[in-house]
Amino acid sequence: MKLDTTLEKVKLNSFEVEIFGLGYVGFPLAVRLASGGLNVRGVDINPERIRRLENDELLDSELHLKNEYMHCRKNNNLELSTEPKKIEKPKIGIICVHTPIPDENTPSNKFVKDAIENFLETSKAGDIIILESSVGGGTTEEMQKLVESRGYKIGQDYGFCFCPERIDPQNKKWHLENIPRIIYCSDDTSYKISERIYKNVNKAHLLRVESPKIAEVVKSYENAFRLVNISLVNELAILCDKLGIKVIDVIKAAATKPFGFMPFYPSAGAGGHCIPKDPRFLLDAAKKYDLKFSTIENALQINFQVPKYICNSIERTLEKLNLKKSVLVCGLTYKPDVEDMRDSPGFKILNEFKKRNFKILAYDPYFKKELLGKYLKENYIEGLDFEQITDFNDASLKNISCLCVVQHHTKTKFRLMEIYEKSLIPFIYDCQSQIEKKPESKTFLGSLGG
Numbered sequence: 152m153k154l155d156t157t158l159e160k161v162k163l164n165s166f167e168v169e170i171f172g173l174g175y176v177g178f179p180l181a182v183r184l185a186s187g188g189l190n191v192r193g194v195d196i197n198p199e200r201i202r203r204l205e206n207d208e209l210l211d212s213e214l215h216l217k218n219e220y221m222h223c224r225k226n227n228n229l230e231l232s233t234e235p236k237k238i239e240k241p242k243i244g245i246i247c248v249h250t251p252i253p254d255e256n257t258p259s260n261k262f263v264k265d266a267i268e269n270f271l272e273t274s275k276a277g278d279i280i281i282l283e284s285s286v287g288g289g290t291t292e293e294m295q296k297l298v299e300s301r302g303y304k305i306g307q308d309y310g311f312c313f314c315p316e317r318i319d320p321q322n323k324k325w326h327l328e329n330i331p332r333i334i335y336c337s338d339d340t341s342y343k344i345s346e347r348i349y350k351n352v353n354k355a356h357l358l359r360v361e362s363p364k365i366a367e368v369v370k371s372y373e374n375a376f377r378l379v380n381i382s383l384v385n386e387l388a389i390l391c392d393k394l395g396i397k398v399i400d401v402i403k404a405a406a407t408k409p410f411g412f413m414p415f416y417p418s419a420g421a422g423g424h425c426i427p428k429d430p431r432f433l434l435d436a437a438k439k440y441d442l443k444f445s446t447i448e449n450a451l452q453i454n455f456q457v458p459k460y461i462c463n464s465i466e467r468t469l470e471k472l473n474l475k476k477s478v479l480v481c482g483l484t485y486k487p488d489v490e491d492m493r494d495s496p497g498f499k500i501l502n503e504f505k506k507r508n509f510k511i512l513a514y515d516p517y518f519k520k521e522l523l524g525k526y527l528k529e530n531y532i533e534g535l536d537f538e539q540i541t542d543f544n545d546a547s548l549k550n551i552s553c554l555c556v557v558q559h560h561t562k563t564k565f566r567l568m569e570i571y572e573k574s575l576i577p578f579i580y581d582c583q584s585q586i587e588k589k590p591e592s593k594t595f596l597g598s599l600g601g
């Protein structure tokens with residue numbers, strides 16, 4: 152089948168979409184496309200994820216999609232499976248698998264390659280692959296070659312697109328439906344088909360770029376921008392600590408400039424599956440040309456140092472206040488209100504305190520005891536042992552000197568204020584400078600950036 156025939160079939164809704172990877176990116180996309188009336192098969196190699204979804208068990212951060220999801224399941228246009236399916240109609244395979252920081256055994260695009268190879272097992276001429284995972288370093292061209300190695304001619308009887316996802320989980324203003332996307336397409340027909348797919352996602356608000364390298368660099372550059380600015384504000388916060396001024400006052404004042412400035416706020420550092428990882432694609436690309444991308448190298452270095460700086464500040468204050476070395480870290484996810492604990496500053500802080508022989512405890516409403524091994528692996532930490540608090544009650548604070556707040560989840564906001572206002576602990580350190588000083592509290596309040 153030629154791609155022109157595929158386009159005609161897409162216009163008649165006589166095709167299927169197969170989404171590989173039902174995680175933070177793939178699952179909402181599957182629901183969106185199925186809600187738009189497309190026939191979608193969600194494929195995930197994790198049988199446990201499929202089992203849970205089949206039982207309508209969604210993650211907390213996915214609950215807002217539950218009605219839509221149930222509706223698609225009832226309408227039979229969202230199938231779930233651990234395997235792709237051979238069908239006669241054209242198939243659009245959308246790849247949404249993770250792309251971790253590589254180690255010596257696993258290149259970052261390993262899962263992308265596995266998923267594409269798996270799709271190719273049941274694919275045929277006229278099909279299209281849309282890659283949404285964040286990739287760098289020529290991965291798109293490499294994957295096109297992989298498809299061609301099966302006898303297809305990209306742009307003629309097989310389409311390939313790269314449309315990197317930009318989603319920011321829990322961002323209420325900018326979400327799947329209104330974030331514009333950039334897209335590379337191997338040919339005009341594949342672009343027309345993509346427009347019809349993304350019409351159901353973001354009203355096909357697509358900017359087509361002419362080469363896969365542009366799309367790859369755009370995605371990495373966007374996250375490098377975030378990483379560099381997060382590191383910049385965190386380093387500024389450290390300076391403000393020394394100057395005895397509040398970094399928040401500086402940011403608020405600077406943000407009155409109507410152009411050329413965008414406010415970023417202090418934190419224990421960038422985490423998650425994207426910001427500390429994607430800029431490395433640019434570093435790797437630069438290395439191939441004997442270039443140093445020093446801005447990114449420095450930003451990664453600062454990001455690595457901030458948790459240590461926080462631990463130093465806490466340790467010094469405990470000594471000054473003559474308090475025991477015991478700390479309860481609150482917030483282990485990489486951002487508020489999600490359950491994702493990948494590459495999270497909270498774990499770096501716990502690990503640092505462990506090295507310093509602190510008594511360490513941790514609380515996060517999203518923490519699941521049975522997933523501890525997975526969390527440690529995702530944080531590149533071995534053998535970290537800590538007491539997990541499941542109920543953030545007064546008893547859990549007994550004999551603890553410091554509460555180190557890394558993330559302010561909506562679920563913990565009220566309780567944190569109560570702990571502070573009722574002086575239920577001698578010392579609170581707020582990594583995000585969100586708790587306002589109250590003279591009536593006897594708790595010593597420290598924060599990153601004054």
Ligand SMILES: NC(=O)c1ccc[n+]([C@@H]2O[C@H](COP(=O)([O-])OP(=O)(O)OC[C@H]3O[C@@H](n4cnc5c(N)ncnc54)[C@H](O)[C@@H]3O)[C@@H](O)[C@H]2O)c1
Pocket residue numbers: 171172173174175176177194195196197200247248249250262265266269283284285286315316317318319320424425
């Ligand atoms: N999480 C975000 O906020 C976000 C935002 C923008 C872009 N991205 C990018 O999107 C991609 C996916 O990220 P994510 O956070 O959704 O990852 P995730 O870990 O939440 O989900 C990936 C899923 O893919 C499954 N999987 C792995 N190999 C597979 C295969 N061969 N076939 C089928 N399923 C397979 C895993 O079991 C997992 O459920 C990454 O490249 C990431 O950098 C993520």
